[in-house]
Amino acid sequence: MPLNSDPIGFAHHDHASCVTDAVASVEARCIAAGLQFTPVRKRVFEILLEEHRALGAYEILDRLRDEGLGSQPPVAYRALDFLTKHDFVHKIERLNAFIACAHPHEVHTPAFLICRDCNAVAEAETNLTQGRLAQIASATGFIIERAILEAEGLCPNCIPKSEPA
Amino acid sequence: MPLNSDPIGFAHHDHASCVTDAVASVEARCIAAGLQFTPVRKRVFEILLEEHRALGAYEILDRLRDEGLGSQPPVAYRALDFLTKHDFVHKIERLNAFIACAHPHEVHTPAFLICRDCNAVAEAETNLTQGRLAQIASATGFIIERAILEAEGLCPNCIPKSEPA
DNA sequence: TGATATATGTCATAATATAACATATCAACC
């Protein structure tokens, strides 16, 4: 299974400034909201940005341990709890893994496209108040607070490999 | 957290014949498709139907063990693999749990409404080829093979409790 | 019947996640 190391929306990008930009953006939002963007939280966010792919909590913990920032699972899980709670990072339920938000501006409803071949994950924005799910909920009398939208399949880079001409 | 023991779409129903009907339906489909609906697979399906809620693999395994049908995790996971592969049962990724399909007829794309208060899960049918996710995939050149659609929130039965008049 | 695929029993372990509690740091107020 080949690894796609740089997939935002499955297309390669510059990546030079995107890590520092995202960190600065989140730093500002934390200050504005009175949240503590502590060293561990910041480093976990940076690790996820640098990889631009979904990482398991224990992969992240390994990195933290190497860097002397914490060696026990709760350290990683607490940082991830904070980051996901504020939508700086999203959990991909299908993979039990985490990925930095690709829209580092405000609260939103992400949807993910997960490639089963290269494991790349692309994030798109959707709207909770529109769409089939909202219709169903409305008809049922259910109040949606959060939605998990994850599609599995083949990304544009991996389709050729799977469809031998 | 109160338990809703009988929620199909959050509404109570007769339940008298629904277990036997669903079992008979799946049994017929297995014969038609040349699949082996073995005792363990059948019993796991029945357990999920009887409960009408999402059960973890180890809850199911406990039941199997009590009944002398198997005591080791692979027994439960293999049966669940079979049942989910053929869409007789669905996995709720958010809960790491399994629920009997509420539409025991053919291949479909389920969407789930998960109540955070009573843990009831309702299944609705959606269409993979319509909707926002399909638009996004089409625009991206991504081929969706399977979609996970899970909404969390409050079911009609639990909204009153959470909104003190 | 014999060959092959499919399913089960079982032991062991991997992978993911949280409980609990002591200590440290921060934020706000006096």
Place this chain on the structure above:
DNA sequence: GGTTGATATGTTATATTATGACATATATCA
């Protein structure tokens, strides 16, 4: 600046979810 309550971290232990591996049994079909 020191007190205090809230928030965050360090650490040990354990819970929960899931799979690998391999022997045995059962089903399917020529």
